[in-house]
Amino acid sequence: MPLLQHICQVIYDSQIGTSIRESEYLFSIIESVHVLAITLLVGTIAVLDLRMLGVVLRDVSVTRIARAVLPLTWSGFGVMFVSGLLLFWAEAAKNYTNPAFRIKLVLLALVGLNPLIFHTTVYRRVQEWETARFSPWRARAAAFASLTLWCGIIVAGRAIAYF
Amino acid sequence: MSLRVWFVALAHSPLGQFMQNSRWGFAAVEAVHLLALTLLGGSVLVLDLRLLGLILRRESPRVLNRDLSRVLLSSLAILVLTGIALVSEEALKCYNNAAFRWKMALLAAAVLFYFTLYRRVVLSLGSAATLTSRVTAVISLSLWLGVGVAGRAIGLI
Secondary structure, three states, rough: OOHHHHHHHHHOOOHHHHHHHHOOOOHHHHHHHHHHHHHHHHHHHHHHHHHHHOOOOOOOHHHHHHHHHHHHHHHHHHHHHHHHHHHHHHHHHHHHHHHHHHHHHHHHHHHHHHHHHHHHHHHHHHHOOOOOOOHHHHHHHHHHHHHHHHHHHHHHHHHHHHH | OOOHHHHHHHHHHHHHHHHOOOOOOOHHHHOHHHHHHHHHHHHHHHHHHHHHHOOOOOHHHHHHHHHHHHHHHHHHHHHHHHHHHHHHHHHHHHHHHHHHHHHHHHHHHHHHHHHHHHHHHHHHOOOOOOHHHHHHHHHHHHHHHHHHHHHHHHHHO
């Protein structure tokens, strides 16, 4: 058995993992929190992405929207990370072999890479374009990538239950 | 005539037949439902936090609403259409499901509230949040959250 799979099995067999899995309500409750917090994480970052694409709020500067939205996005990320970790704890051994779960992890890595590139390149000169109704193409590309990747993550996440 | 008749008709409609017989139909439509929910939730959240005076205090609520209501209403339209398709797959199960009934009641309340009081408060609000705007935001957030929780519960009970 590969090391990673072995670790997943140990997590799966742990007391916490077993009690979440075998509890009558716990897994469903955590899963519901995980689903509804999508709005806090992805719903808020989508507003910023749509602004950079010039779809909404063209009259409001990009940095103002970023300042309003990013704390919400990060708190959403916190909720998603903790609830996601607990769900994984309960299902680690099954998740390991689940193709949808694997795709989701790859997409998550990519969606993390996206703002890293964005913030070290075009966002550094945001003062020059923050009030422009349409952002420069690099910013639009980042926004498009963000929306596409998050859509993929949500769909892959939902698909985990189907495998 | 009872509402049940409509659910039976939906189940027997071509849409219902397709949803019941298709292998990936339900999963695909459900995924779209979830994506539209994300956009609806995001726009509601931003608008309500503005009414609470927590974010974007320098932006006019009227301007924010003008743009975000477009996102909100188009996602709502997608949610309703995909929702009908999802119901058609298991119409009678939904009809008898308490969570589904709660969801429909809360949805009706949320939409009615949005088009009446909510809109009036947003359009008349200056830059500073008022007691009225805060109460409006709390009611709106509670109703939409209720729709989401009840919706999630349909599959659990």
